[in-house]
């Protein structure tokens with residue numbers, strides 16, 4: 001038992017809270033972006049565009065950064081250098097990609113008003129659900145993934161020299 005163990009439940013609660021804001025935002029913003037319809041008036045367009053922009057800057061991105069920061073701290077405090085955690089991180093990389101796509105779409109919508117095609121909310125929502133369910137399943141079930149079927153040459157040192165000289169201090 002170390003002095004840091006006492007903060008783990010609090011950090012985990014923060015991690016899950018930030019994660020909920022992040023995932024909820026990633027679900028909501030594509031639906032709002034789909035309302036950037038050519039048919040709606042300038043006033044409505046500006047209101048929806050500003051709401052998505054501020055939501056992204058002030059809620060989504062801070063929640064994403066804080067989810068990753070608290071999660072990274074938890075890796076070291078809980079010492080979870082395990083197979084399921086590394087697979088979870090691949091899923092998180094997918095969520096970060098969806099995050100970047102939402103940001104890109106907000107900028108594109110602002111710059112091409114009147115010319116753009118409003119994005120459909122369906123595909124990003126399906127991708128988001130698949131990734132979020134995969135990440136949650138991994139972290140809650142914590143499956144034994146240490147015996148991943150990788151080729152033998154990837155799992156052990158081969159004792160070969162590097163193809164270039166390494167300075168020897």
Ligand code: HEM
Pocket residue numbers: 012015016019023067068070071072073074075076078080089092095132135136139140
């Ligand atoms: C870089 C990003 C992330 C890192 C480094 C990370 C890391 C961690 C770590 C180390 C734990 C503690 C695991 C344990 O106590 O056994 C944890 C818990 C958790 N994480 Fe993440 N996480 C990240 C992102 C996410 C995301 C995006 C989600 C959801 C979509 C998520 C959902 C959860 C949940 C629900 C728990 C609580 C699990 C439990 O206590 O049983 N995490 N995370």
